[in-house]
Amino acid sequence: MMRDEDIRRRLERKELELNSLLEITQAINANEPDDKLYKMFNFTLRPFGIRKLALFVFDDVWTCKANFGTRTSFLTQQLDERFLMVRNVHYLREFDGECAFHEFDLVIPVTHKNSSLAMVFIAGLEIVGTPAQDENIRYVQALSNIIMVAIENKKLARRQLEQEAFRKELEIASDVQQFLFPEKLPNTERLKIEASYLPHDRVGGDYYDYIPINRNQFLICVADVSGKGIPAALMMSNFQASLRTLLRQTPNITEIVQALNIQVLENTKGENFITFFGAIYDIELKTLIYVNAGHNPPILWDRKHGIRLLEEGSTVLGALDPLPFIHEGFITGLDDFLMFCYTDGLTETVNEAGADFGQQAILDYLASNHHKDLSTIHQDIIVQLDGFKGRNSYHDDITILSCRVGPNL
Numbered sequence: 001m002m003r004d005e006d007i008r009r010r011l012e013r014k015e016l017e018l019n020s021l022l023e024i025t026q027a028i029n030a031n032e033p034d035d036k037l038y039k040m041f042n043f044t045l046r047p048f049g050i051r052k053l054a055l056f057v058f059d060d061v062w063t064c065k066a067n068f069g070t071r072t073s074f075l076t077q078q079l080d081e082r083f084l085m086v087r088n089v090h091y092l093r094e095f096d097g098e099c100a101f102h103e104f105d106l107v108i109p110v111t112h113k114n115s116s117l118a119m120v121f122i123a124g125l126e127i128v129g130t131p132a133q134d135e136n137i138r139y140v141q142a143l144s145n146i147i148m149v150a151i152e153n154k155k156l157a158r159r160q161l162e163q164e165a166f167r168k169e170l171e172i173a174s175d176v177q178q179f180l181f182p183e184k185l186p187n188t189e190r191l192k193i194e195a196s197y198l199p200h201d202r203v204g205g206d207y208y209d210y211i212p213i214n215r216n217q218f219l220i221c222v223a224d225v226s227g228k229g230i231p232a233a234l235m236m237s238n239f240q241a242s243l244r245t246l247l248r249q250t251p252n253i254t255e256i257v258q259a260l261n262i263q264v265l266e267n268t269k270g271e272n273f274i275t276f277f278g279a280i281y282d283i284e285l286k287t288l289i290y291v292n293a294g295h296n297p298p299i300l301w302d303r304k305h306g307i308r309l310l311e312e313g314s315t316v317l318g319a320l321d322p323l324p325f326i327h328e329g330f331i332t333g334l335d336d337f338l339m340f341c342y343t344d345g346l347t348e349t350v351n352e353a354g355a356d357f358g359q360q361a362i363l364d365y366l367a368s369n370h371h372k373d374l375s376t377i378h379q380d381i382i383v384q385l386d387g388f389k390g391r392n393s394y395h396d397d398i399t400i401l402s403c404r405v406g407p408n409l
Contacts, residue, residue, distance in 0.1 A: 024143065028150040037147050042066040044143065049136070051124030052104060056083075057148070058117060059155075069123075072100040083107055083119055089137060092121075108140055110148045117148040182210050186218075190283065191405055193220065194374035196382065198345075198398040205232025206343045206399040207240060213251055213280065221278040222295065222341040222401050231272075238267060239274060253280055254328055257291045257314065264318030273318040277310070277341060281334075281405065288331040288339075293317050296344050299362060301370045302337035307363060310339075336406040338370050340377075345396035352390040361388075374402045 024040055038055065045053055052069035054077075056062050062079040080101055086109045092102050101107075101121060110118040120140060185193040193210050205225035212218045223239065225232045242263045246256045257278065264274050277298055279290035292298075292313030301307050312329030340362070349357045365381060372380070378400050385398075 024146060028146070031154075034151050034154070037151060038065040041143065041147050042068060045122075045140065049124055050122050050140075052122065054101075054104070054121040055144075056119040056121070057151075062119075070103055072103065074100070074121075079119065084116070086119065087111060087116075089141075106137070108137065108144065110141075110144045112145075112149055112152060117152055118144060120144050181208065185210055191218075192374055192403070194378055194400075194402045196378045196398075196400040198382075198394070200228060200345070200394055200397050205236055206345070206397040207236045208341070208399055208401040209240065209243070210403075211244065211247060213247065216284040217251065217280055217282050219247060219253075219278060219280050220339070220341070220401065220403050221276065222298075222343060222399060223274055223276040224295065224343040224345075224397070224399070225274045226272045228397070235267065235272060236274075239264065243278075251280065253278055253289055253291050254326055257293055257317070257326060258323060261293075261314075261317045261323050262321055265321050268318050270319065273316040275316050275344075277313075279310070279329075279339070281403075283405070286333055286335045288329075288334050290329040290331075291326065292329070293323075296342060296347060296359070298339055298341040299366055300331075300337060300339050301366060302334060304333070307367060307370075334405075337404070338366070339403045340366060341401040341403075343397060343399040345394070345398035346381075346385065346400065348396060349385055349389050349394060349398070350392055351388050352392055357385055357388050374404055377402060 024037070024044065028037070041055060042053065046068070050069075053066060054064055054070065054074040055066040056074075056079045057065045064074045064077060064079075067074045077100060080099055082095055083101075086107055088109065090107050092104050092107065095102075103123065104121040105123045106121070108120040108122065109116055110120065122140060181195070181197065185195060187193075195208050197206065197208070199206070205227055207221075207223045207225075209221050210218060211221075221243070223236065225236050225239070227235070239260065242260060243256065246259050250256065257276070260274075260276065264272075273294075275295040276293040277290065277295040278293075279288055279298075281288050288300075290310055290312070292311055294314070294316035297309040297311045299307060300310055310329055312327045314323045314326040317323075342362070347357055347359050347362070351357075361384070362381065365384070366377075369377060369380065381400065
């Protein structure tokens with residue numbers, strides 16, 4: 001029969017447990033930070049006869065969040081891998097081989113939906129097998145589960161907020177990027193332009209454009225920013241706005257490239273760069289003036305010269321100020337031609353053997369297929385590229401821009 005003194009102690013113990021659980025619950029409802037909850041866990045268990053404690057929590061990696069009473073500082077100790085499979089309360093004497101964790105009596109796992117959230121190591125409970133010890137274990141389990149599930153729910157809530165914020169950013173960037181590209185490309189008796197854009201992610205860092213300057217002249221360009229995703233798309237949006245503004249001020253392609261270089265450098269502080277190819281064609285004068293700023297050289301085919309690469313220009317934009325050199329490419333007597341532009345996502349696509357698709361594959365195709373319709377050319381090359389890569393995935397944005405000028409299209 002239980003003595004009055006034992007009953008009184010047990011009631012006091014239960015009252016202390018309930019008050020502790022209430023205090024923890026209030027802290028959780030108040031959305032207290034994780035560190036404060038770990039400190040409360042640490043100090044809440046001390047009055048219950050626990051002499052030693054180490055709380056290990058999985059947060060990408062296993063780390064000790066609370067520790068007291070031990071010879072070893074477990075705050076810098078790695079969790080012994082043998083404990084990762086523990087799903088029920090285990091006594092440390094059940095684990096062979098001495099290690100730092102043997103100064104504890106018990107390990108109590110905290111699980112949620114079949115995942116291990118934490119491991120609680122304790123020493124100092126009442127004699128093994130007594131009802132009092134079983135009650136203590138149940139209390140530690142209850143307290144640990146309340147705190148760890150609350151912290152896990154907070155993590156999930158943070159992730160959901162981050163994902164929602166990222167989704168909105170992605171949506172905005174995707175909408176912004178749609179304004180980068182011209183709504184309509186010319187398809188007349190004298191001029192046809194075709195574009196294909198395959199972003200690696202929902203948004204990317206490639207850009208192409210067709211900009212009429214006057215009745216006889218137009219600019220065609222393609223660019224690629226170092227980097228991917230939202231920052232690259234927003235950076236390219238700024239680049240497009242600068243290019244169009246500059247083109248209204250001057251038709252001089254060299255001056256435009258020099259100004260763009262300064263703009264990119266100021267915006268990125270030298271941390272990113274842009275490769276750019278821009279060309280101005282004059283239908284009446286039959287001239288093409290271009291600058292290639294570190295971009296993959298477009299391929300030009302015309303009846304008189306066959307195939308050649310458009311390589312004249314400068315280095316990438318946004319790396320050096322001033323540009324170390326800049327040369328205009330100038331081609332005359334050009335009235336029946338095909339110009340094929342692309343970004344490095346096309347040539348650097350890798351097959352299962354580790355080989356690049358390369359420039360030569362495009363040159364070989366255009367040598368015998370330059371007469372085909374532009375949309376057919378794009379489809380053929382994309383199909384060829386898809387077959388080449390095999391089971392490999394695409395690792396970069398791919399942009400193709402083709403321009404054909406001629407009397408009989």
